[in-house]
Amino acid sequence: xxxxxxxxxxxxxxxxxxxxxxxxxxxxxxxxxxxxxxxxxxxxxxxxxxxxxxxxxxxxxxxxxxxxxxxxxxxxxxxxxxxxxxxxxxxxxxxxxxxxxxxxxxxxxxxxxxxxxxxxxxxxxxxxxxxxxxxxxxxxxxxxxxxxxxxxxxxxxxxxxxxxxxxxxxxxxxxxxxxxxxxxxxxxxxxxxxxxxxxxxxxxxxxxxxxxxxxxxxxxxxxxxxxxxxxxxxxxxxxxxxxxxxx
Amino acid sequence: xxxxxxxxxxxxxxxxxxxxxxxxxxxxxxxxxxxxxxxxxxxxxxxxxxxxxxxxxxxxxxxxxxxxxxxxxxxxxxxxxxxxxxxxxxxxxxxxxxxxxxxxxxxxxxxxxxxxxxxxxxxxxxxxxxxxxxxxxxxxxxxxxxxxxxxxxxxxxxxxxxxxxxxxxxxxxxxxxxxxxxxxxxxxxxxxxxxxxxxxxxxxxxxxxxxxxxxxxxxxxxxxxxxxxxxxxxxxxxxxxxxxxxxxxxxxxxxxxxxxxxxxxxxxxxxxxxxxxxxxxxxxxxxxxxxxxxxxxxxxxxxxxxxxxxxxxxxxxxxxxxxxxxxxxxxxxxxxxxxxxxxxxxxxxxxxxxxxxxxxxxxxxxxxxxxxxxxxxxxxxxxxxxxxxxxxxxxx
Numbered sequence: 001x002x003x004x005x006x007x008x009x010x011x012x013x014x015x016x017x018x019x020x021x022x023x024x025x026x027x028x029x030x031x032x033x034x035x036x037x038x039x040x041x042x043x044x045x046x047x048x049x050x051x052x053x054x055x056x057x058x059x060x061x062x063x064x065x066x067x068x069x070x071x072x073x074x075x076x077x078x079x080x081x082x083x084x085x086x087x088x089x090x091x092x093x094x095x096x097x098x099x100x101x102x103x104x105x106x107x108x109x110x111x112x113x114x115x116x117x118x119x120x121x122x123x124x125x126x127x128x129x130x131x132x133x134x135x136x137x138x139x140x141x142x143x144x145x146x147x148x149x150x151x152x153x154x155x156x157x158x159x160x161x162x163x164x165x166x167x168x169x170x171x172x173x174x175x176x177x178x179x180x181x182x183x184x185x186x187x188x189x190x191x192x193x194x195x196x197x198x199x200x201x202x203x204x205x206x207x208x209x210x211x212x213x214x215x216x217x218x219x220x221x222x223x224x225x226x227x228x229x230x231x232x233x234x235x236x237x238x239x240x241x242x243x244x245x246x247x
Numbered sequence: 248x249x250x251x252x253x254x255x256x257x258x259x260x261x262x263x264x265x266x267x268x269x270x271x272x273x274x275x276x277x278x279x280x281x282x283x284x285x286x287x288x289x290x291x292x293x294x295x296x297x298x299x300x301x302x303x304x305x306x307x308x309x310x311x312x313x314x315x316x317x318x319x320x321x322x323x324x325x326x327x328x329x330x331x332x333x334x335x336x337x338x339x340x341x342x343x344x345x346x347x348x349x350x351x352x353x354x355x356x357x358x359x360x361x362x363x364x365x366x367x368x369x370x371x372x373x374x375x376x377x378x379x380x381x382x383x384x385x386x387x388x389x390x391x392x393x394x395x396x397x398x399x400x401x402x403x404x405x406x407x408x409x410x411x412x413x414x415x416x417x418x419x420x421x422x423x424x425x426x427x428x429x430x431x432x433x434x435x436x437x438x439x440x441x442x443x444x445x446x447x448x449x450x451x452x453x454x455x456x457x458x459x460x461x462x463x464x465x466x467x468x469x470x471x472x473x474x475x476x477x478x479x480x481x482x483x484x485x486x487x488x489x490x491x492x493x494x495x496x497x498x499x500x501x502x503x504x505x506x507x508x509x510x511x512x513x514x515x516x517x518x519x520x521x522x523x524x525x526x527x528x529x530x531x532x533x534x535x536x537x538x539x540x541x542x543x544x545x546x547x548x549x550x551x552x553x554x555x556x557x558x559x560x561x562x563x564x565x566x567x568x569x570x571x572x573x574x575x576x577x578x579x580x581x582x583x584x585x586x587x588x589x590x591x592x593x594x595x596x597x598x599x600x601x602x603x604x605x606x607x608x609x610x611x612x613x614x615x616x617x618x619x620x621x622x623x624x625x626x627x628x629x630x631x632x633x634x635x636x637x638x639x640x641x642x643x
Contacts, residue, residue: 057550057636078554085552096547096640100263112252113552157551 003030003066004164004196005054010063012049012219023049025219026063031198031212033164036191038199038210038227046219048169051200055088055167056080068164085113089158093170095150097142103129103153104138110161128156132186148179155186159195166190169200184209204233253557257565261572271533272573274526275619279577279612280584281519286608287585289512293505295600300501306468307371308475309495310461310482317491323447323458329481330463336474338466341365342458344450350443351415352404358436359400361416361443363450363458369427371464379410379425386424387446395425399440414443417453421445432599471496516608520615526573527619534566534627538634545631546639559632566624567617574616578609 012024024046031037041047052058053065056072059080065072068087075083084090089110097106107125116124129135132152134145142150151171158166168187172180188209191197201207213232215223223231261268312321323342330340344363349356362368366382369375377398386393394416401409409423427440434440451458465474475494482492538545545558585602592600 052637055550057640078556081549081552081554084550090550092547092640096543096550098544098547100259109548110551113548113554113557161552 004033004035004068005029005031005198006064006066007050007053008064008066010053010060010065012046012053012058013061022219024053024060027216027219027221028063029214029221029224031196033196034191034194036188036197036199036211037214038201038207038212039214039216040201040204040207041216042202044218045216047200047202047216049219050216051167051169051198054165054198055090056083081113085110085161087164089161089163089166091151091154091158091166091168091171093173095142095147095154095174097150097153097157099142102139102141103134103145106142106153107157107160110157114161124160125156128160129153131159132156146179147175148182151175151179151183152186155183155190159190164196166195166197167200168197170202171199172201172203172206180206208233253560253564254568256561257568260565261569267533268569268572271530271569272526272576274522274529275570275573275616276526276577276580278519278521278523278526279574279616280580281522282516282612283578283581283604283608284584284588284602285515285519286512287581287602287604288588289508289515290605291589291600291602292508292512294603295598296504296508297501300497300504305497305501306465307497308463308465308478309497310463310478310492311495312459312461312492313490317486317488319486320457321485325485326461329478329485332481333477334466336466336470336477338464339367339371340461340463341368341371342447342451343368343460343462344447344454344456344458345460346417346450346454348417350400352400355404357400357404357441359397359441359443361445361450363447363454364444365447368444368462371462374430375428376425377428379423381425382444382446387448390448390452391446392419392421392449393424394421394443394445395427396423396444397427397440397442398429399434399436399438400443401426402434403436403441416443416445419449419453421449471498523612523615523619526616527570527623530566530570530620531623531626534562534624535630537565538562538627538631541631542634542639542642545634546636546642549634549636550640555632558634559628562628562631563621563624566627567620570620570624571613571617574613577616578604578613581609581612 007027007029009026009028010024011022011026014021014023027046027050039047039050049058053060056067059065059073059075067083070083072080072083098109101109104122104125107128108121111121111124126135126138129138132155134149134152134156137145137149142153145153171183171187175183184206187197187199191211199207199210207213208227210227213223213225213227214221215232225232310326326342327340330337341364346361346363350359350361364382365387366384369381376395378401379395381395382393385391394414396409401407405412409426412423413420414423415421430439447458463478465471467474475496479489479494483489486492548558581604585604588602589600592598592602
């Protein structure tokens with residue numbers, strides 16, 4: 001499988017007054033097309049930094065990030081915006097739908113920025129809403145929907161531009177466990193349909209739904225392997241202290 | 248994203264918060280309406296004055312002679328000779344002798360304006376006789392004790408039967424030989440129908456003074472400078488100096504008045520335009536608040552691929568549309584207020600002064616208001632465009 005996402009010794013430093021915080025410390029991994037990967041870690045582990053870099057919202061301080069073979073670190077803001085538009089589909093914890101637009105218009109937004117003509121945009125947005133089972137509700141405003149439904153709209157929005165990578169940041173964080181499972185099932189379906197899915201979460205029980213887990217701690221990769229291996233859900237520190245699984 | 252798309256996006260955002268938008272636009276609305284009304288009032292005033300002047304004859308030259316100290320005295324015949332010597336430029340001439348003190352009719356003293364004139368005076372100003380006859384050359388030559396009166400004097404003091412009656416001017420009894428046609432729509436005391444004309448020769452004798460003022464008409468109204476020049480050189484050679492006479496043309500007077508009105512209107516419109524700037528600052532203020540409120544939206548849009556220029560365009564467009572919309576409402580309000588002002592002026596001041604918004608003022612007010620939107624929308628839009636998408640996405 002050709003590598004779609006490649007991290008080579010990626011470092012990220014933040015300057016807080018006089019001190020420098022290392023959020024990513026020589027992280028290297030690569031994710032192939034069609035994989036379903038969970039990047040997991042507790043808060044402060046560097047997973048948000050990873051997600052921002054993968055999502056082209058931020059660039060590494062050191063090291064190289066290649067997306068589809070392009071070196072993102074060397075790009076300017078406009079090029080990054082184009083990459084986000086063409087190659088990435090975002091799913092956020094808080095859905096982040098635009099409250100003044102109806103569902104169809106919300107799903108159309110990425111296509112609008114891609115310069116897709118109005119008619120085609122409508123058709124594709126309708127199709128994406130159909131795909132998540134909300135085709136008949138396209139006139140509604142996001143606030144008129146339940147959390148699970150809103151998250152499905154944001155999945156439709158992530159899919160509509162036909163991106164290379166779907167990047168889900170704690171997609172079940174604001175949902176109850178039942179709707180959370182539905183959303184996860186939807187992500188698994190997308191994976192089965194051939195999409196590359198990267199899931200960012202702090203929750204092991206969510207992470208194990210993926211095919212592969214990359215576990216981060218203090219800005220370093222501490223595990224990178226199949227999700228069904230026992231070590232995948234055990235943090236080395238917790239294993240040393242309690243000898244048990246961190247569920 | 249195309250212009251029409253950012254336009255419809257801006258309209259959508261404006262419509263979704265109507266009250267706020269209206270309050271934001273208020274400064275622009277007031278400013279544009281004020282500019283339109285003031286400029287309209289100015290041009291109305293200009294037309295009104297031009298009309299008044301043209302009824303006084305824009306083809307006339309008024310000559311006053313200050314003969315004191317001059318080596319030669321000018322008789323009326325000398326002036327007539329000068330006019331007769333220049334038939335290509337000068338046409339009619341009438342001495343004018345203004346008499347103070349009004350008219351005594353019976354036991355009542357009126358404030359009627361009294362002028363001694365020649366038989367040509369009525370031709371110069373186009374006055375027509377309604378009853379009886381006008382002044383004639385023989386009246387002047389014989390210093391007849393006759394006069395013609397305006398329609399107001401006829402109506403108010405003689406019940407419409409003035410011809411044949413007598414009145415007294417400066418103690419001298421005069422017989423009314425004619426009544427002029429009504430000149431104003433509504434007659435009133437002190438108006439142009441409250442007048443009396445007698446032969447200038449009679450007036451000069453009653454006043455005990457030499458004739459010192461003349462009105463001369465030009466053959467061609469478009470050759471003012473040439474006609475005035477001819478008269479001027481004739482008078483200069485007569486007196487041997489240009490210290491003893493002045494020539495005033497009505498059109499010069501009109502130009503002076505118009506210039507003064509234009510300055511006044513310019514100053515007032517400038518003051519009104521300040522409110523456009525204040526309105527623009529109001530728009531900037533609201534746009535800055537709006538950018539803060541919509542930080543998260545901006546973050547989402549950026550994460551979905553909006554470039555800085557696109558976000559910038561969206562916010563500038565929103566400010567410009569708000570401002571231009573305010574401009575349009577202001578134009579409508581300006582037209583409404585102009586119409587109202589016309590009615591009010593007619594009702595309470597009895598003057599037919601039309602407050603007409605000029606196309607130039609309307610276009611300029613609209614252009615300035617839209618420009619102000621772009622200008623004052625720029626700073627907030629730049630702030631929005633520069634937002635870091637990561638921070639914006641996590642903004643609450």
